[in-house]
Ligand SMILES: Nc1ncnc2c1ncn2[C@@H]1O[C@H](COP(=O)(O)OP(=O)(O)OP(=O)(O)O)[C@@H](O)[C@H]1O
């Protein structure tokens with residue numbers, strides 16, 4: 001059964017698109033036929049991070065409006081065989097993303113794909129709503145700061161109350177917490193919330209922690225998601241996330257900084 | 271042939287409203303005090319329906335100058351709509367001035383055994399919300415918060431505060447049958463999922479029991495008591511229709527705002543002694559009291 005997974009956050013700039021690109025790449029690398037959809041109409045940039053911007057001819061709005069067949073809008077990823085990108089349009093207005101139109105696309109994608117990853121725009125407006133409405137599972141992306149956590153809380157409320165699953169009275173959307181741009185040193189210095197703090201507030205199972213890393217910038221500049229940059233911490237962290245999503249039991253990494261880790265070892269912390 | 275579309279429908283609604291209690295026959299004193307009170311938060315009273323209660327004066331043969339009184343209140347922005355608890359003569363005079371007559375109210379039985387001051391004499395009814403009346407110390411800051419929310423009282427106005435709670439109580443109450451009469455009780459509303467920021471739960475005519483976290487920015491409203499068997503980090507408004515005996519209980523008190531029967535307290539910070547501890551909130555003579563649970567003193 002195909003799964004629809006929304007990557008959402010409420011707050012902007014927390015790493016949704018970065019996570020969508022890496023997560024969908026990771027799923028594809030492990031043999032899942034995967035498509036990642038950019039719902040950020042007007043500000044598309046998933047195609048940039050995936051390095052396929054030059055190959056965008058048709059986009060999701062073209063498909064909804066019937067200007068192009070879905071198969072013609074899908075772009076095959078350059079790094080993974082099993083991965084396709086459905087880009088957002090840069091020009092058209094957001095209202096073109098009708099729930100009905102999106103529903104048709106998702107139903108059609110379900111026939112061919114195992115995983116349908118929806119990269120949500122920021123906010124709780126129309127685009128974000130369209131991205132989450134059909135979801136079976138949600139990756140709630142949160143940065144270790146109060147405003148981001150608060151927005152994630154809001155989004156979780158909307159996922160629980162306004163999704164199609166909620167409307168149909170089905171099992172609720174399965175929620176996963178993904179903490180990104182985590183800097184253990186700053187957390188230890190009390191400048192950022194810790195993973196424990198975030199979990200205490202949101203109470204959603206933790207899928208993974210992605211460290212703040214230079215590698216993300218490099219990778220988005222080169223149009224290759226960081227998961228492909230073997231040996232980097234971000235690559236490892238996203239691989240762990242995918243493994244856990246697929247049911248493997250992986251210990252959390254990148255949660256404590258070297259120094260703190262050492263101290264904890266000496267003083268018998270966890 | 272399709273029946274013609276109904277041109278109207280009557281529905282029962284229980285709407286939140288202020289009740290202004292007249293407690294003196296000296297109209298000059300009355301006007302001075304009301305003017306001063308309203309002056310603290312003028313916008314708050316704009317276009318606000320007000321019922322006039324003569325409970326304190328019904329036994330006297332005082333006959334208010336209803337016309338003068340109404341135009342005075344209108345000058346201050348309020349809309350006087352009717353009278354209550356008045357003697358037949360007082361009522362008759364009010365009707366002659368176009369005011370409505372609110373039928374005598376049945377005092378609601380205090381729920382459970384209450385330690386607070388008994389108030390069988392005070393005809394505090396289910397519909398009465400003493401948000402401001404009788405509470406001289408409501409600060410301007412508070413009132414602004416409240417009135418802003420009142421303006422934002424659109425159906426799904428997201429930043430919600432006190433008054434939108436009332437607005438929401440209103441909209442939720444419209445389709446609901448009249449509250450059960452004596453003896454019957456609506457079962458409590460039980461919520462077992464996290465109440466998230468931006469969500470609002472209203473227990474209409476009953477208690478609210480929440481078994482999961484109430485996030486900062488979430489709002490609980492109940493006509494009865496509120497129990498949260500988890501951290502309460504959002505807002506909790508118990509006794510939303512005026513039940514001054516309502517209480518709020520939480521396993522971990524971290525609320526942003528608590529309110530009982532319209533008397534509210536904004537908590538910039540929960541007192542350190544209570545923060546994160548099991549605690550209850552109740553009303554003692556219009557004053558919000560927060561107290562640790564399991565530390566009941568007999569005095
Ligand atoms: N783990 C990380 N380490 C360092 N920088 C990161 C990390 N994750 C994301 N970034 C940077 O943060 C910025 C925002 O990331 P991204 O575009 O993925 O966020 P978004 O949530 O999709 O934003 P929007 O809300 O605008 O869609 C980008 O500049 C990205 O390079």
Ligand SMILES: [Mg+2]
Nearest residue numbers: 016017040121
């Ligand atoms: Mg994005």
